[in-house]
Amino acid sequence: MFGAIGRWFKAVWYKLTGAMDQARRGLDTDPHVMRAKFDEIIKDKVNQIHTYKQAVATLIAQQEKKMAKVKSLTNEVQKLENLKAGALAMAKQAVAKLQGEGKTNEVVHADPNYKKCLTAYNDFAATLTEKQDHIKDLEGDIGEYDGSIANHKINLQQLQRDIEKLKSEAADAVADVITSKEETELADMINGISKDGMGKELQNLRDLRHEMRAEARISREMAGTDTKVQEAEFLEYARSNTATDEFDALLGMAEETEGAETAASEPEQLEKTSSDSILPE
Numbered sequence: 001m002f003g004a005i006g007r008w009f010k011a012v013w014y015k016l017t018g019a020m021d022q023a024r025r026g027l028d029t030d031p032h033v034m035r036a037k038f039d040e041i042i043k044d045k046v047n048q049i050h051t052y053k054q055a056v057a058t059l060i061a062q063q064e065k066k067m068a069k070v071k072s073l074t075n076e077v078q079k080l081e082n083l084k085a086g087a088l089a090m091a092k093q094a095v096a097k098l099q100g101e102g103k104t105n106e107v108v109h110a111d112p113n114y115k116k117c118l119t120a121y122n123d124f125a126a127t128l129t130e131k132q133d134h135i136k137d138l139e140g141d142i143g144e145y146d147g148s149i150a151n152h153k154i155n156l157q158q159l160q161r162d163i164e165k166l167k168s169e170a171a172d173a174v175a176d177v178i179t180s181k182e183e184t185e186l187a188d189m190i191n192g193i194s195k196d197g198m199g200k201e202l203q204n205l206r207d208l209r210h211e212m213r214a215e216a217r218i219s220r221e222m223a224g225t226d227t228k229v230q231e232a233e234f235l236e237y238a239r240s241n242t243a244t245d246e247f248d249a250l251l252g253m254a255e256e257t258e259g260a261e262t263a264a265s266e267p268e269q270l271e272k273t274s275s276d277s278i279l280p281e
Contacts, residue, residue: 031178038170056152063145070138073131084124091117
């Protein structure tokens with residue numbers, strides 16, 4: 001029992017599913033619905049491209065930021081190079097003065113000016129090395145951004161072309177659906193199987209045409225129109241034959257006819273002569 005109920009519910013579900021699928025197909029094949037769906041897909045694609053563009057723009061902004069940082073560090077490096085060169089020049093000047101006074105290297109190394117120049121030089125050199133390494137890293141990142149952004153730009157161009165193709169495909173698809181539906185409806189109407197009532201209406205028109213023709217024929221018969229038509233035909237036939245006989249006579253083709261008429265008239269003349277001889281004098 002429960003199995004039968006389960007099968008019944010399944011059958012009902014299948015029927016409802018089939019009806020929904022058929023209804024969905026009917027909607028999907030509607031040109032307006034198809035156009036709306038294509039427009040929705042195109043809109044989603046355009047939004048995706050817009051999001052993609054924003055991401056690429058962010059990459060470009062990061063690249064430009066790093067490029068600006070490289071430019072700033074390059075200026076700092078140049079300044080550090082100058083400071084380093086200045087500290088070295090001051091140290092050379094101090095050493096030359098001390099050596100001119102006959103001071104030993106130990107005394108020179110202990111001189112405050114020498115120590116100050118040496119400390120500054122070392123600081124400038126360390127900072128310079130650090131900034132140069134930073135610039136190298138940034139330039140590596142910028143190079144990677146170049147390759148990545150170039151690829152993304154190519155992808156964006158391809159996506160834009162896909163959008164244009166999709167728009168063209170949408171127009172072609174809608175046109176094909178409209179044409180196919182028109183051809184199907186026309187064929188169904190001609191075959192009398194149209195589902196929208198056109199086939200039945202066409203058949204009614206055909207039946208009405210036959211009925212009107214039959215009614216006109218009956219009306220002609222009742223009004224004696226057919227008899228008049230026959231009389232006109234007989235008169236036309238007589239006129240044609242008379243004209244033909246006259247034409248044959250002119251051509252000398254009526255001898256046999258005249259001989260036959262003469263043979264036919266001889267008995268009448270004999271009969272008249274006999275009757276005349278019997279009369280009293």
